[in-house]
Amino acid sequence: MDSAHDRFPAWLELTMRARGVTQAQLARSMGVGETQVSRWRRGLAIPTVHSLQRLAETFGVPRATLDRLAGYPTGAALMLEAEPDEPDSELAAYQSMLADLMEQRVPRELWHVYVEGCSALADALSRTFNGTLERVESEETPSSQRSSERLGFREPNR
Numbered sequence: 001m002d003s004a005h006d007r008f009p010a011w012l013e014l015t016m017r018a019r020g021v022t023q024a025q026l027a028r029s030m031g032v033g034e035t036q037v038s039r040w041r042r043g044l045a046i047p048t049v050h051s052l053q054r055l056a057e058t059f060g061v062p063r064a065t066l067d068r069l070a071g072y073p074t075g076a077a078l079m080l081e082a083e084p085d086e087p088d089s090e091l092a093a094y095q096s097m098l099a100d101l102m103e104q105r106v107p108r109e110l111w112h113v114y115v116e117g118c119s120a121l122a123d124a125l126s127r128t129f130n131g132t133l134e135r136v137e138s139e140e141t142p143s144s145q146r147s148s149e150r151l152g153f154r155e156p157n158r
Helices: 003-019 023-030 034-041 049-059 063-070 075-082 087-105 108-138 147-151
Strands: none
Touching: 003 034, 003 049, 003 063, 023 034, 023 049, 049 063, 063 087, 087 108
């Protein structure tokens, strides 16, 4: 079993225990057989997207979290795969990923602090990149090769 198939069964087992939900209770509330829930818990089957939606509603967790745990691609991953060279699609995918991270890992009352920290980090990375780019451009280089390419970076659109 690979790690994508290990995560969902572990999450389901822990969540059921923490909430005191039995296999029979979960099966009844979802309208599936008890053997199906057993197969999910043992990692022998992955729930369908319909079942994942019912689990998300039952346990009050974001559906995207369950999709990731079950190994399904999330909206952000699909967008990055579909149009990796389109800046708008790429930006939307990263926005979605950031929103998921904040929702899952950062208490809501600290969201503004987290965003300010990300902004400061982006500023620092931009200054470092631009400073390095300027140093490399000031060196003698073949004109056929762009300095950002020599550094291994994709030059930002200006």
